[in-house]
Amino acid sequence: MEAKSKALRTTGIILVLLMAGLQLAYALYAFVDPAGFSLIRGTELLAPGDSDWVRIYASRTLFIALIIGYLLYRKHFRILAVASLLGTVMPAADAWLAYQASAGDKVILKHVATALFLIITFAILRSVVRREQSA
Numbered sequence: 047m048e049a050k051s052k053a054l055r056t057t058g059i060i061l062v063l064l065m066a067g068l069q070l071a072y073a074l075y076a077f078v079d080p081a082g083f084s085l086i087r088g089t090e091l092l093a094p095g096d097s098d099w100v101r102i103y104a105s106r107t108l109f110i111a112l113i114i115g116y117l118l119y120r121k122h123f124r125i126l127a128v129a130s131l132l133g134t135v136m137p138a139a140d141a142w143l144a145y146q147a148s149a150g151d152k153v154i155l156k157h158v159a160t161a162l163f164l165i166i167t168f169a170i171l172r173s174v175v176r177r178e179q180s181a
Contacts, residue, residue, distance in 0.1 A: 062167065
């Protein structure tokens with residue numbers, strides 16, 4: 047049973063690292079190339095001057111990446127589990143916004159896949175917390 051708990055914990059850590067790493071990569075990409083980032087997000091900029099919203103998004107995304115990284119460093123799996131579940135709001139909203147902007151199916155599905163990733167991460171982290179409480 048110990049090996050299964052350790053494997054579950056390691057899987058949770060890897061998923062959170064991926065979550066934080068992806069947020070960090072998105073933040074950096076949005077700072078460096080706002081127009082390119084808006085295209086992969088599914089909401090093309092109408093004018094080059096509209097890139098301010100992308101930079102605002104980038105600063106908030108960087109904040110999320112740093113908070114998630116800190117919580118992982120401190121091994122706050124319960125908070126990370128809740129953050130994963132509540133974090134599904136963002137990709138769900140992004141999918142809806144991309145759909146309304148007539149983005150391609152791949153862009154919309156990417157947002158849906160992100161929400162599913164967060165739900166899976168929540169389930170694994172919740173299991174880790176429950177196992178640690180019962181140990």
